[in-house]
Amino acid sequence: MRVFEDNEGLQVFRCPACREYIDAATQRCRFCQTTIEPEAARTGVRQQKAHNKLERKKDYSAHLYRGGALFIVGVFVIMATYYLSEALLGTDFIWFPRALIVGGGADFLYGVFGLLSERKAC
Numbered sequence: 392m393r394v395f396e397d398n399e400g401l402q403v404f405r406c407p408a409c410r411e412y413i414d415a416a417t418q419r420c421r422f423c424q425t426t427i428e429p430e431a432a433r434t435g436v437r438q439q440k441a442h443n444k445l446e447r448k449k450d451y452s453a454h455l456y457r458g459g460a461l462f463i464v465g466v467f468v469i470m471a472t473y474y475l476s477e478a479l480l481g482t483d484f485i486w487f488p489r490a491l492i493v494g495g496g497a498d499f500l501y502g503v504f505g506l507l508s509e510r511k512a513c
């Protein structure tokens with residue numbers, strides 16, 4: 392009995408009995424020896440995929456918010472620096488907000504493109 396869909400790679404789900412991760416193609420849990428019905432495996436894989444997708448989205452969202460916040464702090468510090476004293480711009484201090492802008496911006500974009508790729512995937 393074929394359980395996986397084509398070109399989906401290795402599919403795993405949690406055994407209904409012992410909650411260990413097992414291969415969707417198996418007919419018997421390798422941990423607790425419970426017999427796995429193909430329908431249960433299909434349902435399990437579907438639930439696992441939905442769960443994984445949700446976790447990836449949470450992770451990308453965290454990157455997006457954290458990166459966006461750092462970026463904004465960096466821009467704010469640069470602007471405050473310009474406003475308060477142009478003399479500060481010649482100092483080594485300026486690397487700090489620039490690092491926030493570059494690092495935060497990169498993290499933000501990682502989150503944005505990650506979330507976009509998740510939308511396409513379904």
Ligand SMILES: [Zn+2]
Nearest residue numbers: 406409420423
């Ligand atoms: Zn099991």
